Amino acid sequence: GEDVEQSLFLSVREGDSSVINCTYTDSSSTYLYWYKQEPGAGLQLLTYIFSNMDMKQDQRLTVLLNKKDKHLSLRIADTQTGDSAIYFCAERAYSSASKIIFGSGTRLSIRP
Amino acid sequence: GAVVSQHPSRVICKSGTSVKIECRSLDFQATTMFWYRQFPKQSLMLMATSNEGSKATYEQGVEKDKFLINHASLTLSTLTVTSAHPEDSSFYICSARYDGNEQFFGPGTRLTVL
Numbered sequence: 001g002e003d004v005e006q007s008l009f010l011s012v013r014e015g016d017s018s019v020i021n022c023t024y025t026d027s028s029s030t031y032l033y034w035y036k037q038e039p040g041a042g043l044q045l046l047t048y049i050f051s052n053m054d055m056k057q058d059q060r061l062t063v064l065l066n067k068k069d070k071h072l073s074l075r076i077a078d079t080q081t082g083d084s085a086i087y088f089c090a091e092r093a094y095s096s097a098s099k100i101i102f103g104s105g106t107r108l109s110i111r112p
Numbered sequence: 113g114a115v116v117s118q119h120p121s122r123v124i125c126k127s128g129t130s131v132k133i134e135c136r137s138l139d140f141q142a143t144t145m146f147w148y149r150q151f152p153k154q155s156l157m158l159m160a161t162s163n164e165g166s167k168a169t170y171e172q173g174v175e176k177d178k179f180l181i182n183h184a185s186l187t188l189s190t191l192t193v194t195s196a197h198p199e200d201s202s203f204y205i206c207s208a209r210y211d212g213n214e215q216f217f218g219p220g221t222r223l224t225v226l
Contacts, residue, residue, distance in 0.1 A: 035217075042118075042205055042219040043156070088155065099146075100207075100215055104155045 004103035006089050011109045018076040020106045022089030025070060032065060033090040033100065034074045043088065046074070081110050114140045116208050118218035125196055126226055132192045133221045135206030141186035142208035146215065147179075150203040162189055196225045 003025045012018045024032070033048040049056045049063045049072075056063045062075040076083055089103040115138040125131050135145060144163050148156040160181050162168040168181035178200075180192040189208075193200055205220040 040220075040222070043207075043217040045214065045216075048214075099158055099161065101158075102156045 004089055004091055004101055006087075006103040006106045008104065009107050009109070011111055012079050014079060014081060014110050014112055016079055018074075018079045018083065018108055020074045020076075020087050020089075020108065022072040022074075022103055023070055024072065024089070024091045024103075026091060026093040026101075027070065029070075029091040029093040031092040032063075032072050033088075033092070034061075034063065034072075035088040035090060035102075037086045037088065037105070039085075046087075076108075079108075079110055084108060084110050114138075114208075114210075114214070114216045116142075116206065116216045116218040118204075118206055118221050120221060121219065122222045122224075124224045124226065127197050128195055130192055130194045131196055131223060132190055133204055133206075133223075135189045135191070135208065135218055137187045137208040137210075137216070140208075140210050142189075142210055143186065144209045145183055145189040146207045146209070147181060147189070147191050148205045148207070150205060150220075152203075156205060159191075193223065196223070198225045201225045 006022045034046045035043040036046050037043050060077045064073045086105040086107050088105045090100045092100050117136045119134045147159045150156045159174045160168045160170045162181050162183035164183050164186050170176045183189040201224050203220050203222050207215045207217045209215045
């Protein structure tokens, strides 16, 4: 079966780096995603990584994938107040008919 | 990037009435559309997957007679919540995918059933 887990909350000082972690169980995962959701809004795709990659960097965002441990992380450098949101980790796997399965989401709050 | 719209963005209805939510892909043809529901402070739960011209595939525990999905064209899918009750109040989000890896999400529709 498929399961994606994340910690529920993260608090970071403005200007520091934020690291949001995620674990998944389905070894047939092909793509792993990070989505951002601001209050009352839909989901914005931030980045995604293919399962044969270890790392992907896109400006302030760095995604690390440890396929052996089924662990995914999202690092946001120089965290700003506009980064406050809920961040969802998600996977897409052959075993689940290529549906996207979401984690519970991590609420990132920024303190001055 | 590809844009998916939803209408209405908010709807309030009385218990027992039916509500229709539209999901449109504005600048691409979506071979597959997905409907999710999100309770407050919770994750997105997939309700059903629909392919244009065929019946939707519902996830376990989702009543297909209560949540009617129609995907009549490559740019439009509708979700009708029939005989809505207060426990159906939720945030409903659709997404659309063409023959690619990305799934584009709509802005969501907040349904409140009184």
